[in-house]
Amino acid sequence: METAYETPSPRAILIRTNGCALLGMPPPSASLLFSPANGSGMHSPRGGGAATKASGCGKARGLGTSSHFGWSRTNRRTMGVPATRRCVEWLLGLYFLSHIPIxxxxxxxxxxxxxxxxxxxxxxxxxxxxxxxxxxLQQPPAWFKSFLFCELVFQLPFFPIATYAFLKGSCKWIRTPAIIYSVHTMTTLIPILSTFLFEDFSKASGFKGQRPETLHERLTLISVYAPYLLIPFILLIFMLRSPYYKYEEKRKKK
Incomplete structure:
Protein backbone atom coordinates (compact mmCIF):
# COMPACT_ATOMS: atom_id res chain seq x y z
CA MET A 1 0.00 0.00 0.00
CA GLU A 2 1.45 3.35 -1.03
CA THR A 3 1.91 5.88 1.74
CA ALA A 4 0.60 9.38 1.04
CA TYR A 5 2.77 12.31 1.95
CA GLU A 6 1.46 15.77 2.63
CA THR A 7 3.73 18.72 1.95
CA PRO A 8 3.30 21.41 4.65
CA SER A 9 2.85 24.97 3.63
CA PRO A 10 5.78 27.44 3.93
CA ARG A 11 3.93 29.22 6.73
CA ALA A 12 3.62 26.01 8.75
CA ILE A 13 7.35 25.32 8.31
CA LEU A 14 8.20 28.87 9.40
CA ILE A 15 5.98 28.69 12.48
CA ARG A 16 7.44 25.36 13.63
CA THR A 17 11.02 26.43 12.98
CA ASN A 18 10.75 29.83 14.67
CA GLY A 19 8.73 28.40 17.56
CA CYS A 20 11.38 25.87 18.49
CA ALA A 21 14.13 28.45 17.97
CA LEU A 22 12.48 30.74 20.51
CA LEU A 23 12.37 27.86 22.99
CA GLY A 24 16.08 27.19 22.53
CA MET A 25 15.53 23.91 20.67
CA PRO A 26 17.05 22.85 17.34
CA PRO A 27 14.81 23.26 14.32
CA PRO A 28 12.88 20.19 13.21
CA SER A 29 14.49 18.02 10.58
CA ALA A 30 13.12 17.48 7.12
CA SER A 31 11.87 14.00 8.09
CA LEU A 32 9.57 15.65 10.61
CA LEU A 33 8.44 18.41 8.29
CA PHE A 34 7.70 16.04 5.40
CA SER A 35 6.10 13.13 7.21
CA PRO A 36 3.25 10.88 6.13
CA ALA A 37 -0.28 12.00 6.67
CA ASN A 38 -3.20 9.81 7.63
CA GLY A 39 -5.79 12.49 7.83
CA SER A 40 -5.07 13.46 11.43
CA GLY A 41 -2.10 15.71 10.81
CA MET A 42 1.61 15.23 10.03
CA HIS A 43 3.35 12.19 11.52
CA SER A 44 6.92 10.98 11.49
CA PRO A 45 7.84 7.77 9.69
CA ARG A 46 8.15 6.04 13.12
CA GLY A 47 4.64 6.94 14.03
CA GLY A 48 5.43 9.90 16.33
CA GLY A 49 2.97 12.64 15.50
CA ALA A 50 3.35 16.35 15.25
CA ALA A 51 1.21 16.56 18.35
CA THR A 52 3.88 14.58 20.20
CA LYS A 53 6.61 16.91 18.97
CA ALA A 54 4.49 19.93 19.74
CA SER A 55 3.83 18.61 23.23
CA GLY A 56 7.55 18.06 23.56
CA CYS A 57 8.14 21.71 22.75
CA GLY A 58 5.43 22.63 25.20
CA LYS A 59 7.01 20.51 27.92
CA ALA A 60 10.37 22.03 27.19
CA ARG A 61 8.85 25.48 27.43
CA GLY A 62 7.08 24.55 30.67
CA LEU A 63 10.26 23.22 32.22
CA GLY A 64 12.13 26.31 31.09
CA THR A 65 9.50 28.58 32.63
CA SER A 66 9.51 26.66 35.90
CA SER A 67 13.26 26.70 36.00
CA HIS A 68 13.25 30.43 35.31
CA PHE A 69 10.76 31.15 38.08
CA GLY A 70 12.58 28.80 40.46
CA TRP A 71 15.88 30.50 39.69
CA SER A 72 14.25 33.91 40.22
CA ARG A 73 12.88 32.91 43.61
CA THR A 74 16.22 31.43 44.65
CA ASN A 75 18.06 34.50 43.41
CA ARG A 76 15.74 36.82 45.31
CA ARG A 77 16.24 34.79 48.48
CA THR A 78 19.99 34.77 48.01
CA MET A 79 20.07 38.51 47.44
CA GLY A 80 17.64 39.18 50.31
CA VAL A 81 19.62 37.36 52.98
CA PRO A 82 22.67 39.69 52.92
CA ALA A 83 20.38 42.73 52.86
CA THR A 84 18.45 41.50 55.90
CA ARG A 85 21.68 40.63 57.69
CA ARG A 86 23.06 44.11 57.04
CA CYS A 87 19.89 45.71 58.44
CA VAL A 88 20.24 43.73 61.66
CA GLU A 89 23.94 44.55 61.85
CA TRP A 90 23.20 48.26 61.45
CA LEU A 91 20.57 48.06 64.20
CA LEU A 92 23.06 46.40 66.54
CA GLY A 93 25.84 48.81 65.60
CA LEU A 94 23.68 51.86 66.35
CA TYR A 95 22.56 50.26 69.60
CA PHE A 96 26.13 49.84 70.83
CA LEU A 97 27.08 53.30 69.59
CA SER A 98 24.23 54.94 71.53
CA HIS A 99 25.07 52.89 74.61
CA ILE A 100 28.51 54.51 75.01
CA PRO A 101 27.37 58.04 76.03
CA ILE A 102 24.45 56.66 78.08
CA LEU A 137 19.29 55.84 89.92
CA GLN A 138 18.13 58.13 92.74
CA GLN A 139 19.50 56.02 95.57
CA PRO A 140 21.08 52.93 93.94
CA PRO A 141 20.98 49.81 96.13
CA ALA A 142 24.11 47.68 96.48
CA TRP A 143 22.97 44.97 94.07
CA PHE A 144 22.27 47.55 91.36
CA LYS A 145 25.69 49.13 91.88
CA SER A 146 27.22 45.71 91.25
CA PHE A 147 25.51 45.64 87.86
CA LEU A 148 26.83 49.11 87.07
CA PHE A 149 30.33 48.04 88.07
CA CYS A 150 30.12 45.13 85.60
CA GLU A 151 28.91 47.58 82.98
CA LEU A 152 31.98 49.71 83.62
CA VAL A 153 34.52 46.88 83.62
CA PHE A 154 33.15 44.44 81.04
CA GLN A 155 30.53 46.11 78.87
CA LEU A 156 31.94 49.58 78.27
CA PRO A 157 35.20 48.32 76.65
CA PHE A 158 33.11 46.03 74.47
CA PHE A 159 30.81 48.78 73.13
CA PRO A 160 33.24 50.43 70.66
CA ILE A 161 34.47 47.03 69.48
CA ALA A 162 30.92 45.86 68.80
CA THR A 163 30.05 49.19 67.17
CA TYR A 164 32.94 48.79 64.74
CA ALA A 165 32.20 45.12 64.03
CA PHE A 166 28.50 45.54 63.25
CA LEU A 167 28.70 48.83 61.36
CA LYS A 168 31.53 47.45 59.26
CA GLY A 169 29.72 44.14 58.82
CA SER A 170 30.91 40.63 58.02
CA CYS A 171 33.07 40.43 61.17
CA LYS A 172 32.54 36.82 62.12
CA TRP A 173 34.94 37.03 65.05
CA ILE A 174 32.35 39.07 66.99
CA ARG A 175 30.06 36.05 67.41
CA THR A 176 31.41 34.62 70.68
CA PRO A 177 31.88 37.99 72.47
CA ALA A 178 28.41 39.07 71.33
CA ILE A 179 26.84 35.90 72.74
CA ILE A 180 28.59 36.45 76.08
CA TYR A 181 27.47 40.08 76.20
CA SER A 182 23.85 39.33 75.32
CA VAL A 183 23.48 36.59 77.94
CA HIS A 184 25.12 38.75 80.63
CA THR A 185 22.97 41.79 79.85
CA MET A 186 19.70 39.86 79.78
CA THR A 187 20.62 38.26 83.09
CA THR A 188 21.02 41.68 84.73
CA LEU A 189 17.83 43.07 83.20
CA ILE A 190 15.60 40.34 84.58
CA PRO A 191 15.89 41.38 88.27
CA ILE A 192 15.69 45.08 87.30
CA LEU A 193 12.44 44.70 85.38
CA SER A 194 11.04 42.35 88.02
CA THR A 195 11.72 44.99 90.67
CA PHE A 196 9.90 47.68 88.69
CA LEU A 197 6.94 45.41 88.07
CA PHE A 198 6.46 43.53 91.35
CA GLU A 199 8.22 45.48 94.12
CA ASP A 200 5.97 47.12 96.71
CA PHE A 201 7.87 50.40 97.01
CA SER A 202 5.58 51.69 99.73
CA LYS A 203 6.93 49.04 102.11
CA ALA A 204 10.45 48.70 100.74
CA SER A 205 13.00 50.53 102.87
CA GLY A 206 15.89 50.12 100.44
CA PHE A 207 14.49 52.64 97.96
CA LYS A 208 14.40 56.36 98.65
CA GLY A 209 13.16 59.32 96.67
CA GLN A 210 10.33 59.19 94.16
CA ARG A 211 9.14 55.73 93.24
CA PRO A 212 6.62 54.38 90.73
CA GLU A 213 3.28 53.76 92.37
CA THR A 214 0.65 53.29 89.66
CA LEU A 215 0.73 50.62 86.98
CA HIS A 216 1.17 53.30 84.32
CA GLU A 217 4.27 54.64 86.06
CA ARG A 218 5.71 51.16 86.38
CA LEU A 219 5.11 50.36 82.71
CA THR A 220 6.61 53.69 81.66
CA LEU A 221 9.76 52.92 83.61
CA ILE A 222 9.88 49.40 82.18
CA SER A 223 9.63 50.82 78.64
CA VAL A 224 12.84 52.77 79.29
CA TYR A 225 14.76 49.64 80.26
CA ALA A 226 13.04 47.14 77.95
CA PRO A 227 15.17 47.87 74.83
CA TYR A 228 18.25 46.78 76.79
CA LEU A 229 16.61 43.39 77.18
CA LEU A 230 15.03 43.04 73.73
CA ILE A 231 18.02 44.09 71.62
CA PRO A 232 20.47 41.74 73.41
CA PHE A 233 17.87 39.01 72.87
CA ILE A 234 17.80 39.84 69.13
CA LEU A 235 21.60 39.81 69.17
CA LEU A 236 21.67 36.37 70.78
CA ILE A 237 19.20 34.87 68.30
CA PHE A 238 21.03 36.52 65.40
CA MET A 239 24.40 35.10 66.46
CA LEU A 240 22.99 31.62 67.10
CA ARG A 241 20.73 31.31 64.06
CA SER A 242 22.43 33.32 61.32
CA PRO A 243 23.99 30.89 58.80
CA TYR A 244 26.68 33.46 58.02
CA TYR A 245 28.00 33.54 61.59
CA LYS A 246 27.38 29.85 62.32
CA TYR A 247 29.44 28.80 59.28
CA GLU A 248 32.57 30.45 60.65
CA GLU A 249 32.32 28.55 63.92
CA LYS A 250 31.84 25.22 62.15
CA ARG A 251 34.74 25.87 59.83
CA LYS A 252 37.04 26.65 62.74
CA LYS A 253 36.07 23.42 64.52
CA LYS A 254 37.08 21.40 61.46
Missing part, protein backbone atom coordinates in the same frame (compact mmCIF):
# COMPACT_ATOMS: atom_id res chain seq x y z
CA UNK A 103 26.82 54.49 80.10
CA UNK A 104 29.52 57.14 80.46
CA UNK A 105 27.38 60.17 81.27
CA UNK A 106 24.33 58.66 82.99
CA UNK A 107 24.68 55.15 84.42
CA UNK A 108 28.20 55.40 85.83
CA UNK A 109 27.41 58.46 87.92
CA UNK A 110 26.21 56.02 90.55
CA UNK A 111 29.63 54.34 90.93
CA UNK A 112 32.13 57.04 89.91
CA UNK A 113 33.00 60.17 91.91
CA UNK A 114 30.59 63.05 91.38
CA UNK A 115 33.49 65.42 90.75
CA UNK A 116 34.16 63.74 87.41
CA UNK A 117 30.87 64.98 85.97
CA UNK A 118 29.88 68.54 85.07
CA UNK A 119 26.83 70.04 86.71
CA UNK A 120 24.86 69.69 83.48
CA UNK A 121 25.19 65.90 83.47
CA UNK A 122 24.32 65.63 87.14
CA UNK A 123 21.23 67.77 86.63
CA UNK A 124 20.25 65.65 83.63
CA UNK A 125 20.40 62.50 85.74
CA UNK A 126 18.32 64.14 88.51
CA UNK A 127 15.74 65.27 85.98
CA UNK A 128 15.45 61.77 84.49
CA UNK A 129 15.24 60.04 87.87
CA UNK A 130 12.45 62.35 89.07
CA UNK A 131 10.60 62.54 85.77
CA UNK A 132 10.43 58.77 85.31
CA UNK A 133 10.51 58.00 89.05
CA UNK A 134 13.48 55.68 88.72
CA UNK A 135 14.42 54.60 92.27
CA UNK A 136 17.51 52.70 91.11
Missing amino acids: TLFMDLQAVLPRELYPVEFRNLLKWYAKEFKDPL
Whole structure:
Protein backbone atom coordinates (compact mmCIF):
# COMPACT_ATOMS: atom_id res chain seq x y z
CA MET A 1 0.00 0.00 0.00
CA GLU A 2 1.45 3.35 -1.03
CA THR A 3 1.91 5.88 1.74
CA ALA A 4 0.60 9.38 1.04
CA TYR A 5 2.77 12.31 1.95
CA GLU A 6 1.46 15.77 2.63
CA THR A 7 3.73 18.72 1.95
CA PRO A 8 3.30 21.41 4.65
CA SER A 9 2.85 24.97 3.63
CA PRO A 10 5.78 27.44 3.93
CA ARG A 11 3.93 29.22 6.73
CA ALA A 12 3.62 26.01 8.75
CA ILE A 13 7.35 25.32 8.31
CA LEU A 14 8.20 28.87 9.40
CA ILE A 15 5.98 28.69 12.48
CA ARG A 16 7.44 25.36 13.63
CA THR A 17 11.02 26.43 12.98
CA ASN A 18 10.75 29.83 14.67
CA GLY A 19 8.73 28.40 17.56
CA CYS A 20 11.38 25.87 18.49
CA ALA A 21 14.13 28.45 17.97
CA LEU A 22 12.48 30.74 20.51
CA LEU A 23 12.37 27.86 22.99
CA GLY A 24 16.08 27.19 22.53
CA MET A 25 15.53 23.91 20.67
CA PRO A 26 17.05 22.85 17.34
CA PRO A 27 14.81 23.26 14.32
CA PRO A 28 12.88 20.19 13.21
CA SER A 29 14.49 18.02 10.58
CA ALA A 30 13.12 17.48 7.12
CA SER A 31 11.87 14.00 8.09
CA LEU A 32 9.57 15.65 10.61
CA LEU A 33 8.44 18.41 8.29
CA PHE A 34 7.70 16.04 5.40
CA SER A 35 6.10 13.13 7.21
CA PRO A 36 3.25 10.88 6.13
CA ALA A 37 -0.28 12.00 6.67
CA ASN A 38 -3.20 9.81 7.63
CA GLY A 39 -5.79 12.49 7.83
CA SER A 40 -5.07 13.46 11.43
CA GLY A 41 -2.10 15.71 10.81
CA MET A 42 1.61 15.23 10.03
CA HIS A 43 3.35 12.19 11.52
CA SER A 44 6.92 10.98 11.49
CA PRO A 45 7.84 7.77 9.69
CA ARG A 46 8.15 6.04 13.12
CA GLY A 47 4.64 6.94 14.03
CA GLY A 48 5.43 9.90 16.33
CA GLY A 49 2.97 12.64 15.50
CA ALA A 50 3.35 16.35 15.25
CA ALA A 51 1.21 16.56 18.35
CA THR A 52 3.88 14.58 20.20
CA LYS A 53 6.61 16.91 18.97
CA ALA A 54 4.49 19.93 19.74
CA SER A 55 3.83 18.61 23.23
CA GLY A 56 7.55 18.06 23.56
CA CYS A 57 8.14 21.71 22.75
CA GLY A 58 5.43 22.63 25.20
CA LYS A 59 7.01 20.51 27.92
CA ALA A 60 10.37 22.03 27.19
CA ARG A 61 8.85 25.48 27.43
CA GLY A 62 7.08 24.55 30.67
CA LEU A 63 10.26 23.22 32.22
CA GLY A 64 12.13 26.31 31.09
CA THR A 65 9.50 28.58 32.63
CA SER A 66 9.51 26.66 35.90
CA SER A 67 13.26 26.70 36.00
CA HIS A 68 13.25 30.43 35.31
CA PHE A 69 10.76 31.15 38.08
CA GLY A 70 12.58 28.80 40.46
CA TRP A 71 15.88 30.50 39.69
CA SER A 72 14.25 33.91 40.22
CA ARG A 73 12.88 32.91 43.61
CA THR A 74 16.22 31.43 44.65
CA ASN A 75 18.06 34.50 43.41
CA ARG A 76 15.74 36.82 45.31
CA ARG A 77 16.24 34.79 48.48
CA THR A 78 19.99 34.77 48.01
CA MET A 79 20.07 38.51 47.44
CA GLY A 80 17.64 39.18 50.31
CA VAL A 81 19.62 37.36 52.98
CA PRO A 82 22.67 39.69 52.92
CA ALA A 83 20.38 42.73 52.86
CA THR A 84 18.45 41.50 55.90
CA ARG A 85 21.68 40.63 57.69
CA ARG A 86 23.06 44.11 57.04
CA CYS A 87 19.89 45.71 58.44
CA VAL A 88 20.24 43.73 61.66
CA GLU A 89 23.94 44.55 61.85
CA TRP A 90 23.20 48.26 61.45
CA LEU A 91 20.57 48.06 64.20
CA LEU A 92 23.06 46.40 66.54
CA GLY A 93 25.84 48.81 65.60
CA LEU A 94 23.68 51.86 66.35
CA TYR A 95 22.56 50.26 69.60
CA PHE A 96 26.13 49.84 70.83
CA LEU A 97 27.08 53.30 69.59
CA SER A 98 24.23 54.94 71.53
CA HIS A 99 25.07 52.89 74.61
CA ILE A 100 28.51 54.51 75.01
CA PRO A 101 27.37 58.04 76.03
CA ILE A 102 24.45 56.66 78.08
CA THR A 103 26.82 54.49 80.10
CA LEU A 104 29.52 57.14 80.46
CA PHE A 105 27.38 60.17 81.27
CA MET A 106 24.33 58.66 82.99
CA ASP A 107 24.68 55.15 84.42
CA LEU A 108 28.20 55.40 85.83
CA GLN A 109 27.41 58.46 87.92
CA ALA A 110 26.21 56.02 90.55
CA VAL A 111 29.63 54.34 90.93
CA LEU A 112 32.13 57.04 89.91
CA PRO A 113 33.00 60.17 91.91
CA ARG A 114 30.59 63.05 91.38
CA GLU A 115 33.49 65.42 90.75
CA LEU A 116 34.16 63.74 87.41
CA TYR A 117 30.87 64.98 85.97
CA PRO A 118 29.88 68.54 85.07
CA VAL A 119 26.83 70.04 86.71
CA GLU A 120 24.86 69.69 83.48
CA PHE A 121 25.19 65.90 83.47
CA ARG A 122 24.32 65.63 87.14
CA ASN A 123 21.23 67.77 86.63
CA LEU A 124 20.25 65.65 83.63
CA LEU A 125 20.40 62.50 85.74
CA LYS A 126 18.32 64.14 88.51
CA TRP A 127 15.74 65.27 85.98
CA TYR A 128 15.45 61.77 84.49
CA ALA A 129 15.24 60.04 87.87
CA LYS A 130 12.45 62.35 89.07
CA GLU A 131 10.60 62.54 85.77
CA PHE A 132 10.43 58.77 85.31
CA LYS A 133 10.51 58.00 89.05
CA ASP A 134 13.48 55.68 88.72
CA PRO A 135 14.42 54.60 92.27
CA LEU A 136 17.51 52.70 91.11
CA LEU A 137 19.29 55.84 89.92
CA GLN A 138 18.13 58.13 92.74
CA GLN A 139 19.50 56.02 95.57
CA PRO A 140 21.08 52.93 93.94
CA PRO A 141 20.98 49.81 96.13
CA ALA A 142 24.11 47.68 96.48
CA TRP A 143 22.97 44.97 94.07
CA PHE A 144 22.27 47.55 91.36
CA LYS A 145 25.69 49.13 91.88
CA SER A 146 27.22 45.71 91.25
CA PHE A 147 25.51 45.64 87.86
CA LEU A 148 26.83 49.11 87.07
CA PHE A 149 30.33 48.04 88.07
CA CYS A 150 30.12 45.13 85.60
CA GLU A 151 28.91 47.58 82.98
CA LEU A 152 31.98 49.71 83.62
CA VAL A 153 34.52 46.88 83.62
CA PHE A 154 33.15 44.44 81.04
CA GLN A 155 30.53 46.11 78.87
CA LEU A 156 31.94 49.58 78.27
CA PRO A 157 35.20 48.32 76.65
CA PHE A 158 33.11 46.03 74.47
CA PHE A 159 30.81 48.78 73.13
CA PRO A 160 33.24 50.43 70.66
CA ILE A 161 34.47 47.03 69.48
CA ALA A 162 30.92 45.86 68.80
CA THR A 163 30.05 49.19 67.17
CA TYR A 164 32.94 48.79 64.74
CA ALA A 165 32.20 45.12 64.03
CA PHE A 166 28.50 45.54 63.25
CA LEU A 167 28.70 48.83 61.36
CA LYS A 168 31.53 47.45 59.26
CA GLY A 169 29.72 44.14 58.82
CA SER A 170 30.91 40.63 58.02
CA CYS A 171 33.07 40.43 61.17
CA LYS A 172 32.54 36.82 62.12
CA TRP A 173 34.94 37.03 65.05
CA ILE A 174 32.35 39.07 66.99
CA ARG A 175 30.06 36.05 67.41
CA THR A 176 31.41 34.62 70.68
CA PRO A 177 31.88 37.99 72.47
CA ALA A 178 28.41 39.07 71.33
CA ILE A 179 26.84 35.90 72.74
CA ILE A 180 28.59 36.45 76.08
CA TYR A 181 27.47 40.08 76.20
CA SER A 182 23.85 39.33 75.32
CA VAL A 183 23.48 36.59 77.94
CA HIS A 184 25.12 38.75 80.63
CA THR A 185 22.97 41.79 79.85
CA MET A 186 19.70 39.86 79.78
CA THR A 187 20.62 38.26 83.09
CA THR A 188 21.02 41.68 84.73
CA LEU A 189 17.83 43.07 83.20
CA ILE A 190 15.60 40.34 84.58
CA PRO A 191 15.89 41.38 88.27
CA ILE A 192 15.69 45.08 87.30
CA LEU A 193 12.44 44.70 85.38
CA SER A 194 11.04 42.35 88.02
CA THR A 195 11.72 44.99 90.67
CA PHE A 196 9.90 47.68 88.69
CA LEU A 197 6.94 45.41 88.07
CA PHE A 198 6.46 43.53 91.35
CA GLU A 199 8.22 45.48 94.12
CA ASP A 200 5.97 47.12 96.71
CA PHE A 201 7.87 50.40 97.01
CA SER A 202 5.58 51.69 99.73
CA LYS A 203 6.93 49.04 102.11
CA ALA A 204 10.45 48.70 100.74
CA SER A 205 13.00 50.53 102.87
CA GLY A 206 15.89 50.12 100.44
CA PHE A 207 14.49 52.64 97.96
CA LYS A 208 14.40 56.36 98.65
CA GLY A 209 13.16 59.32 96.67
CA GLN A 210 10.33 59.19 94.16
CA ARG A 211 9.14 55.73 93.24
CA PRO A 212 6.62 54.38 90.73
CA GLU A 213 3.28 53.76 92.37
CA THR A 214 0.65 53.29 89.66
CA LEU A 215 0.73 50.62 86.98
CA HIS A 216 1.17 53.30 84.32
CA GLU A 217 4.27 54.64 86.06
CA ARG A 218 5.71 51.16 86.38
CA LEU A 219 5.11 50.36 82.71
CA THR A 220 6.61 53.69 81.66
CA LEU A 221 9.76 52.92 83.61
CA ILE A 222 9.88 49.40 82.18
CA SER A 223 9.63 50.82 78.64
CA VAL A 224 12.84 52.77 79.29
CA TYR A 225 14.76 49.64 80.26
CA ALA A 226 13.04 47.14 77.95
CA PRO A 227 15.17 47.87 74.83
CA TYR A 228 18.25 46.78 76.79
CA LEU A 229 16.61 43.39 77.18
CA LEU A 230 15.03 43.04 73.73
CA ILE A 231 18.02 44.09 71.62
CA PRO A 232 20.47 41.74 73.41
CA PHE A 233 17.87 39.01 72.87
CA ILE A 234 17.80 39.84 69.13
CA LEU A 235 21.60 39.81 69.17
CA LEU A 236 21.67 36.37 70.78
CA ILE A 237 19.20 34.87 68.30
CA PHE A 238 21.03 36.52 65.40
CA MET A 239 24.40 35.10 66.46
CA LEU A 240 22.99 31.62 67.10
CA ARG A 241 20.73 31.31 64.06
CA SER A 242 22.43 33.32 61.32
CA PRO A 243 23.99 30.89 58.80
CA TYR A 244 26.68 33.46 58.02
CA TYR A 245 28.00 33.54 61.59
CA LYS A 246 27.38 29.85 62.32
CA TYR A 247 29.44 28.80 59.28
CA GLU A 248 32.57 30.45 60.65
CA GLU A 249 32.32 28.55 63.92
CA LYS A 250 31.84 25.22 62.15
CA ARG A 251 34.74 25.87 59.83
CA LYS A 252 37.04 26.65 62.74
CA LYS A 253 36.07 23.42 64.52
CA LYS A 254 37.08 21.40 61.46
